[in-house]
Amino acid sequence: MAIQQHPLPQDISSYRFRLIGDMTIKQFASLGVSIVLAIVVYSLPLPFFFKYPLSFIFIVLGVGMAFIPVQGRSLDVWIIAFIRSIYSPTQYVWKKSKEVSEDMSLSTGPLIGTQAVSNARIELSTGTTATPPEPITNNPEPITPPVSITPVIITPNAPLPESVMTTPASVISTDLSADSTPASTPMPATQEPTTNNPEPITPQIAQLPIPFTPTTPNTLVGLTLTPEGKILDGVLVEIQHNGLTSRATKSNKLGQFMFARPLENGLYQILAEKEGFSFSPYSLDLSGAIIRPLKIQAI
Incomplete structure (x- = not known):
């Protein structure tokens, strides 16, 4: 496909109406206001060392704001930025307040129950499949209740003589656990528990x-x-x-x-x-x- 030539983009948002030749309305207003101010100052009954410099300054400012841009910006923009920089703060100090704002306070309302969805393991494959992904079923598996262990409370017996206190620990444990059920024999250490062999999942792929x-x-x-x-x-x-x-x-x-x-x-x-x-x-x-x-x- 041949590359098509597109017109160059133009900045239509910065369009200014032309009043006289290339002079815009803003330039004409800046120049006109400065000339009027210079005439007013010149006509005032002021000493000549105040009158002439002030009139000259107003005319120079008007010409500069109208026709002399500095780094692509007119002189009035630089003057306004300079005044704002003088009165704008240059140092900000943070003070800790006792009251906590609403956006920083923790919510204490009841939690809305959310259903946990288990993401199936995704397998990398380069093949294609025409069947859509299987929907996620909302039938949770039955959860086995935890086994509660009831502690055995041993009531203390009557105080025994000193001769009885020297009884070996094996005899005392036999007295505490004496009942009609015989003691169960421990399982041999060589017996291995039966476990199901799940499909191995490579940790790196997961x-x-x-x-x-x-x-x-x-x-x-x-x-x-x-x-x-x-x-x-x-x-x-x-x-x-x-x-x-x-x-x-x-x-x-x-x-x-x-x-x-x-x-x-x-x-x-x-x-x-x-x-x-x-x-x-x-x-x-x-x-x-x-x-x-x-x-x-x-x-």
Whole structure:
């Protein structure tokens, strides 16, 4: 597609009406007011060493405000900024107040119950799927109530003679636990508890900032990784169609990249490039289905 020439942007917000030639209304007013003030001062019954300098100053100020800009700004803007800088504070002091403002006070109202939603583990895949994501069911699993342990209260017996106090600890424990049930034998140390073998989840993959699966068909998102499986940012991801580049972007600080606009159906080649790393190109056939996040890992 040929590059089209666009007109140069123009600042239409700073347009000023021209009164006489290139003189604007503001310039004419500044010059006219200064001349009137100079004539008024000249006509006053003042000594000549006050009259002439003041008249000259008013005329110079009017000409300067009308025709002599300083760094792109007129002289009246500089005078107003100078007066504001004199009366504006230059030091701010923070004082602690006893009263707490409403936006800083903590809310003490009742908490609204929120339902915890467990996010399913996202798997990286380069394949396509035509089925939408499964809805999240709101049927929580039954929670087993905690087992309460009732403490055993031992009532003290009557004081025993000194000869009885020398009884071994094994005899005392036998007296306290004496009942009709025989003592249970301890389990052998060699017995291993039976445990279910869950599906192993790699901690490194679980900690990666995997982008969410897009809801628009033919929309590509993904993650760029190093050969060790770590986040790799600043990777140039390029999508080509029939040998021409159709989209290009760079991965962010989290290694994520996204193409907001969906692509048309067809066969595309995905290329990645970053200095110091090499990536193998691969093809992706789009057919109007939801594409899971892509994993582009350096080799």
